[in-house]
Amino acid sequence: MSLSPSTPAPAVYSATPAESIDTNPGSRPAAATHPHISELHWGRLFVGIGLFVVACWVVDMILVRALAGQSAVSIRLIGAGVMCGLIAVLLAALRKLRTEVLHAVATLQFAVALLSSVMCATIAGTWILQGEVRASYDANYPTWLTDAILELGLDDLFHSLWFGGLLILLAISLVITIYKHRAWRLPTLGLFLSHFGVITLVFAGMVGYVSGFKARMDLHEGMSAGMAILTLHGRDTEDRHGLGFHLRLDRFEVEKYPAKNKLYLYRRDGETYRRLAAVEADVSSKWQSAQAADSAFRVKAVYPDFAFDTLLEPAAQGKPGVQLTLTDAGVQRQLVLGGGASDRIKLTDAGPAVIFLTEPPAEATLREWFQTQPAAHLLSSNTAPDAAPIQVTPGSMYQFPGDPSHIKILKYLPDFVINDQGDKQPVSRSEQANNPALQIQVTTASGVTMPPLWLFANYPDFSMAPDGAMKRELPFRYMYKPGRTAHRQVFAIVAGTQELWDCREGAAQVKQPLTQPYLLAEGIDLRSARILPSATVVQKPITLSANMLNPVVEVEIRDNGAISTQFLSPKHAAPYEFHDHQTLLTFETDSGEVKSYRSHVTVIDNGQEVLKDVIAVNSPLSYGGYHFYQANYRRDDPTYSGFQVVHDPGLPLIWIGLIMISLGVVYNYYIRPRIIGRAQA
């Protein structure tokens, strides 16, 4: 195979199918025809490169320790100088070595050996964490390895002297090769472009490394700055750089994608949950598989601003109830009384009460409404549950009819608690009836007085003995009826007569059919009433508006065959867990992912506003030899914008190098063979 510069590139570069390839290129030993190409020993090449790498590393380690205060860039520059000096001295002194080296450096073999070395070094740089803090290394490697990596400087190998040295060696060998083979002539234009492009890249990279820098700026809206904080490999340094002009952030805006409201299916995956599926929160009759046995779900309804509405519905074995329709400051409201729920309600805190009755109230009842009712203590017998409860007061003695034993009421505590400090005696924590407790003492028919017992209105299953022991069985149940202040006005809804009674001062002042509207309080009108003799109270989910203020979805779920309805909410409800305890269904909303960040900036140079521009992620600003990039933002501070400032004098050469390599490679393999083909035809 010929490598002589005087012949065109070998036929293997041909792309046209008709042209036969030289299937016999190795039949003549290359050395016989071209004596300056002899096959070099691969081992010696790699050893030579290896020695070069080690020498660079040794020089770097010595200089890093000797010049501890200097910047990394200066140390590397000095190191490069030292290496050049050493190599020059070595080559000048040893003639045989010089001849061998200068010959080897221009060979393809050397190029391949060098490319392999760079490749292996790059692979190493992906397996070994680069530029991280010590903790990251400790987390990923055993201690001895972490120590070795940090000692050998392998935590930043891409900026080390030996790696840079390999790239420079590559560039030098390319220069020598191009010169030796006079590759700049037209027939080898593609080769020249692609290889000279690499040289340009390496050179431009070095220029950027030495005299370029990166910095960052933090700005808030309205702020301007003329200084940037220099950064090295992403971390802040102590140094500041003056730009020579100011940059003012006029406005920062974040544009988001529309908010997503979706149901997500999760599967337990060890410690965490993995998303299996996402379904739009739209009503659908189609069942979505829950990827568990006989399990699926579908969205029955979506409530953007969820609330429960209480309604009265007829029921077979219900209780009488009434559904009142009121207008409250222009908004229609429903009010339900009875039907198994409470029969009374206060319209406003200090306002009138509305009470539902089946029959007209007796006079005594009417008077009672307008009297303050004290709290009442009631005792009922568990052994004779049909007997009516008796009202008791502390200090008195009572007897149930037919029961010979006597019950003495000793004490009442509204908010029972055991005093932890001191005497461990029961005390009342407050005046409010939070935990009403009654102490009773029973004397049996035979005259035996039992130890006193505490009964609890909130815990009817327990009683407490004097020693503090809780007992499960007890003969009596204590019920506490809270007191009530006197009403000022009561509206009685009488089902029997279908009337509304407006009662004040102990008597019914107005009686009116329920069919007529009536003003109940300021701004509150009774519009109509619907009385049902046998009804039950039903909670119906509704949405108060179309705004996503409290989004909830109603989902029909089939779980291992059983069908149920669940409400899922991102804020309130827990996720639904399927029977396999591995699969979850949630409803999640997010405020929308970021679509773009844009900084509206003004450049102020010499006091004048010289340029207005918008910096966005793929749209940097270029001014005064600097490039400004949109680097970051803060979610909790929408007036903040972070910029990366870059100064890279080698940049134009980088573009030229990249274009040269692209053009050279394409030209060499696709354009030139066609030119040759046409010339030969």
Add this chain to the structure above:
Amino acid sequence: MTLELLTGPHAMVAILAGGYGATALTGAPMLWKRKPVLIGLATVLLAAAFLLNSWIILERWQEAGRPPFKTLFETLIFYPWCVGLMTFVLLYLHRLYFLIPFSAAISLFGVVYALARPDVEIVSLPPALQSAWFVPHVVTYFVAYAALFISFALALLAIFFQHPEQTGAESAPGQPLAPAAESGTAGRFDGLRGTPFDKHAHHAAIFGFCALTLGLVMGAAWGKFAWGDYWQWDTKENWALVTWLAYSIYVHLRLLPHWNGRRSMVILIVAFAAVVFTYLGMNLLPSAQSSLHVYQ
């Protein structure tokens, strides 16, 4: 599970997997015996799969409102399309029918992997990816990967079905390969007789290498506009460089005596490992967790 796949959101992709599977099965026998009927059927099946693949990509593009090349799932659907495209180009130019089972096999692998790791939802493009460079950079790279897979397949065929040209005397490892006709395997593997696999492997590798170069350059240019840096020694960038260097070593090494033969085919086979690792291996590296290129 199959029923779930066929009724789920990725039903079309499941059918596509079936299509590539059928193509691979139909096409495999042509490696033993050249049967025009099977070749014709396999070609038609591959064409049908390719059309379905195109439709899936276009549908996703329309549904997402952006080019569908962001997630691993999306690229695993795009890669078989590129392989199919390359295969049809080579079918047209050089009648390389025996590529069909290989292409179908790698496409099947890609689509099945996609079904194993489907996207739960269509994600939006973050600001960094909203650039005119997005489509050219990704497309160039996947076209390169497709061409390099084909060079890998052809290199495998060269190793197994082409022998060094010399007859009689012991052949040196670096000797060039003769087309399979002279190799003395008459009667078996009829379908592959007379084909210079190494030549086609080389051409495919060259095309892939050019595409890798352009892809790398585009990536650097885009990086400069998006992040301020044309090169950050980021893990994915480094592996793209490793891949480029591997094929660069191939093009240079085969110019040397004794390397333009079986050895260069071996290099093509080994170099493809770099392609696979660059595309799919990032999750194995702790250093890739903070990479700017990591798939979401």
